[in-house]
Amino acid sequence: xxxxxxxxxxxxxxxHDGRVFATQRGYGExxxxxxxxxxxxxxxxxxxxxxxxxIHEELDKEI
Numbered sequence: 001x002x003x004x005x006x007x008x009x010x011x012x013x014x015x016h017d018g019r020v021f022a023t024q025r026g027y028g029e030x031x032x033x034x035x036x037x038x039x040x041x042x043x044x045x046x047x048x049x050x051x052x053x054x055i056h057e058e059l060d061k062e063i
Contacts, residue, residue, distance in 0.1 A: 010051040011038030012063075023058060 013036055014021040022034045037058050041050040055063050 008041040008047075009039060010041055010047040010054065011036040012051055012055065 021037070023037055025031055025033050025035060037055050038051055039054040039058075041047060042053075045053070052063055055061055
């Protein structure tokens with residue numbers, strides 16, 4: 001039996017002056033890999049709410 005799990009995520013691709021912003025993971029299986037800021041959408045959140053929450057958690061910034 002092939003069981004798959006769907007996880008919905010939101011990510012920000014931020015481009016300023018031709019440069020792309022990415023963050024480097026500091027933990028887990030993907031430590032030191034680069035990623036766009038964002039993460040899982042929690043139950044009851046919109047994509048926009050999840051992105052605001054994730055950026056606040058990861059970067060301590062308000063958007």
